Amino acid sequence: MIDFLTFLRSGIMLGVTYALIAYAFTMTYKSCRAFNFAVGQVTVLAGLLYVSLSSVMPIGAAALAATACTAVLGILIYFVVVRRPDVLGVEPVSLLILLLGISIVIERTIPQIWGYYALAAPPLVPGGFSAGGLYVSYQQVAGFLLAVLTISAVLLFERRTMLGKAMIATGSAREAAITIGINDRQIQAIAWGIAFALLAVAALVITPLTSAGIVSAPRYSVLSISAAFIGGLGKGSGALVGGLAVGIGSAMIAGYWSTEYADAILFTLIVVLLLTRPAGMFGDARALKGARA
Amino acid sequence: MKMVRRSRALLLTMASAIAVTALSKGGAQGQSSDTQVVKIGVIAPLSGTQPARGKIIEVAASLAIDDLNAENKGKRKYEMVLLDDGNITHQAVTAAQRLIRNDNVIAITGIISSSSQKAIQPLAERAMTPVVGMIATATGLTDGFEYAFRATGSNDTIGPQITDFIKRSGVTKAAIIGDDSTYAQSLVQEAIKGAKAVGITITATEVYKTGTADVTAQVANIRRSGAEAVIAFPIVGADAATIARTMVENGLKLPIYGHNALFTSEAIKLGGSYFAQLPAVHGAGSVDVSRPIAAAFYARMDKAAGFKVPQNEDAAQTYDAIRLISLAVNAADGQRGKPLRDALEKIQGYVGIAGAEGSAYGFSPTNHTGLTGKYLVQYKYADGAFAPVN
Numbered sequence: 001m002i003d004f005l006t007f008l009r010s011g012i013m014l015g016v017t018y019a020l021i022a023y024a025f026t027m028t029y030k031s032c033r034a035f036n037f038a039v040g041q042v043t044v045l046a047g048l049l050y051v052s053l054s055s056v057m058p059i060g061a062a063a064l065a066a067t068a069c070t071a072v073l074g075i076l077i078y079f080v081v082v083r084r085p086d087v088l089g090v091e092p093v094s095l096l097i098l099l100l101g102i103s104i105v106i107e108r109t110i111p112q113i114w115g116y117y118a119l120a121a122p123p124l125v126p127g128g129f130s131a132g133g134l135y136v137s138y139q140q141v142a143g144f145l146l147a148v149l150t151i152s153a154v155l156l157f158e159r160r161t162m163l164g165k166a167m168i169a170t171g172s173a174r175e176a177a178i179t180i181g182i183n184d185r186q187i188q189a190i191a192w193g194i195a196f197a198l199l200a201v202a203a204l205v206i207t208p209l210t211s212a213g214i215v216s217a218p219r220y221s222v223l224s225i226s227a228a229f230i231g232g233l234g235k236g237s238g239a240l241v242g243g244l245a246v247g248i249g250s251a252m253i254a255g256y257w258s259t260e261y262a263d264a265i266l267f268t269l270i271v272v273l274l275l276t277r278p279a280g281m282f283g284d285a286r287a288l289k290g291a292r293a
Numbered sequence: 294m295k296m297v298r299r300s301r302a303l304l305l306t307m308a309s310a311i312a313v314t315a316l317s318k319g320g321a322q323g324q325s326s327d328t329q330v331v332k333i334g335v336i337a338p339l340s341g342t343q344p345a346r347g348k349i350i351e352v353a354a355s356l357a358i359d360d361l362n363a364e365n366k367g368k369r370k371y372e373m374v375l376l377d378d379g380n381i382t383h384q385a386v387t388a389a390q391r392l393i394r395n396d397n398v399i400a401i402t403g404i405i406s407s408s409s410q411k412a413i414q415p416l417a418e419r420a421m422t423p424v425v426g427m428i429a430t431a432t433g434l435t436d437g438f439e440y441a442f443r444a445t446g447s448n449d450t451i452g453p454q455i456t457d458f459i460k461r462s463g464v465t466k467a468a469i470i471g472d473d474s475t476y477a478q479s480l481v482q483e484a485i486k487g488a489k490a491v492g493i494t495i496t497a498t499e500v501y502k503t504g505t506a507d508v509t510a511q512v513a514n515i516r517r518s519g520a521e522a523v524i525a526f527p528i529v530g531a532d533a534a535t536i537a538r539t540m541v542e543n544g545l546k547l548p549i550y551g552h553n554a555l556f557t558s559e560a561i562k563l564g565g566s567y568f569a570q571l572p573a574v575h576g577a578g579s580v581d582v583s584r585p586i587a588a589a590f591y592a593r594m595d596k597a598a599g600f601k602v603p604q605n606e607d608a609a610q611t612y613d614a615i616r617l618i619s620l621a622v623n624a625a626d627g628q629r630g631k632p633l634r635d636a637l638e639k640i641q642g643y644v645g646i647a648g649a650e651g652s653a654y655g656f657s658p659t660n661h662t663g664l665t666g667k668y669l670v671q672y673k674y675a676d677g678a679f680a681p682v683n
Contacts, residue, residue: 003513006543010509017506104340111344115600117559118531135542206506211563213531215342215504254510260500262510 002133007255013140015247016147020202021224022239024195030171030234031191034082034095038103040221045106046070047203047212051119067200074196075189110214118213143205150201155236167191226270232280329369329627333618334392336403341379346607350403351375352598353608357615374398385409393420399629402614407431407475414441421630423637425618427610431479435661440634444614446664452483454669455577459550460491464522468497468515471526480526496520503528512539522548530557534564541567548573553605556672556679565677574674579647580609581670583681590646613645
């Protein structure tokens, strides 16, 4: 039983992290059909910003400032890398390359600023407790609550506010949204800002539990993007379910089956799922066709 | 018209003269009448998952080149051609192709992964350009290749040296955890063989992805297996810290034994507080920092790099690899190809930065692995640092 709870604990923490990153990936996709493959690198970047800021200000302020800085970076990347080529009529495939380029630029810039090694990030709340032989750190509790509250807030924002609905409308039918007076540029910039803020929250959840280092970025990207596809591309709630499925699934497979073949087994299951449900668990098959076109 | 013909004839004569001079010098590039330019290709992971190691390789190679140029004033001018492979095999192959075809290097070094060196070796063989790897330790890596060498040891000597030390510490049952790199997996296999040879029972063999955020399942499996010690083979320091942290948080307080990544500054910084809570953390490395030559070298490295360089193989063996190439260049009188390869094979007893007291580099026609025998040094964590153990 203690093993099960231990695997569940680590699976949930990985799962909410992947869910936040997957949500960010799905949000930038939803807003302007752009696959932002730099999600892992931006998460690490946000973690490093948090590490640096926490050395000069209180932890809470550092977490907020790192989130705000990352959101601003998202808006800047939108205007420089996504919007401008869009205005110039650049093909979607070129946008893909541009965003891949951004991931490489971030990867190469991080060592120049923070050095070549991973850095320790301070916990949002230090300490922990043991219950029935299971150790749970307050960072795990705080990180979990932060992730769930953030995802819930963004989901509510999308579904209940005019701005959120405008974001969904712009993503699904941009021309029609413009016709009814929605400022698509503003809406897309907000979506990129929120997406990058989600990546910063993911960093606040996971980096104090591990470390902030570029070595982790590719794994964050691969597993989170997989989570986004499992949940259904473009679906916020799908990202949450997909993230938890990947996180808990990988922890359980590694714990009860094989650590050696955990990834192979996980991705085999993902392939089987996507073959039977190409649009993911909650995805819209029509939206997927649109993405292919 | 006559003027054009005369110019053409003059150009042709000049070109022929240049070609004859170049050929007569055995392919050394761009030299003036008495200075030969020797280009050495260095492939390092300046980007990707291990840029820290790439930077250290770059600095160590520059230091070696500077030292060689200071020693060879007027006779040979060494140049480094540095290319980034991001620690990705196909990029390493592209880099090697460029170094051979475009840069016309005399030899290639760097290359941190065994799989990349393995992929480059056939190219180097065809081009008759020696590859002198500096860290790739996979067993049998250079076997069957005439132009493949390495300024390091082989896992089939590293694994048994580590398990031998564990046995002497009184451990009878141990679990192994390593990442999914070729390096780690090869070392895992050799440690299993070494353990069997000295009577240690391996209770579990666990694998994780490099850069993982979580090894909880692996640690739980080790706990269930009833091991008395953990043999850890992470390739990056951050993963060493993750293993130690997970062990402590899950109440698995066993000693850790392993290879060099355990005592990188990254591992100590991130995992030091957890190392301190374990009964012991031992790492085996090929550099003995208590040797004056090694201590002086790392002092120079720190200054050149502008940061505290980990006192492990990356810097020492990069420097040594370039020194070994230069020894062969001198012995072959600047010739490339087969004479250079033959000269490398004849190197014996070269005392470099790496290696325990009394050990030395040596190659032969049947052995292209520079460090053999008991060249490893055991380190133990205490008071925030690793120190050599007698």
